[in-house]
Amino acid sequence: MTSLLRGLSSILPTRKNARASPPDRPKPPRICPGERTWPELLRAPPDAIRRKAAILFIDLSGFTGVSERIGLDGTLAILADFYGIVETTVLDEGGVVLNYLGDGALVAFGGGPECEDARSAVQAALRLLDRVSDWISRQPEHRALAGVRIGAHVGEVLVARLGGVAHRPMTILGDNVNVASRLLELAPARGSAIVFSKPLLDAAGPALPEGAQQLLRAGRLAAIRGRSERLVVHIWTGTSMC
Secondary structure, eight states, X not given: OHHHHHHHHHXXXXXXXXXXXXXXXXXXXXXOTTTTTOGGGGSSSOSEEEEEEEEEEEEXXXXXXXXXXXXXXXXXXXXXXXXXXXXXXXXXTTOEEEEEETTEEEEEEOSSOHHHHHHHHHHHHHHHHHHHHHHHHHOGGGTTOOEEEEEEEEEEEEEEEOSOSSOOOEEEESHHHHHHHHHHHTSOSSSOEEEEEHHHHXXXXXXXXXXXXXXXXXXXXXXXXXXXXXXXXXEEOXXXXX
């Protein structure tokens, strides 16, 4: 009997162990997004640094109408899935998700040579288009979602911690960030599309991923809301160039 009790005691959790967290529970990250890409911000000061970066603004098209019908729990489920797709795709290409903005996200690639960052941004945008379309097609309740729209640009930005005393997340700002945001507005209102700026594709150069070279062979001069200077853009819908 004594040996039996001793054996059971080695298997059953003690009171102390019972309260412990499961050993495989993921620990929260100790650094904020972007600090691996811009490690200078781990040192104090500076509060901000100038960097060349490729920028993506991402928007889940049709989400507002869908969320009106599915309620809070359904909205949470869709956003959790969507954010997961965005994060996995961006991290796979070496980028960082700086902010989730409702049904969208702000993404940057800025840790390497400009041509590599530009190529990674193009590749991430193309893969997001495919992965989100596949996700929507496999979920009948998501069919009302129209796809993902992306504005993609490159240029110098200010990488900074910005906010109040209690909360100062990392972000990027400047004219080139504004341009990337405005490019998103040029995408068709329905369906999936990426609006690439010519500077981004020029920066990617011959390093563009296979299948994307045709992007360099079409473009149009577009007015950018709020800016006096127009910009050559390439609109990719997954099947054709506009």
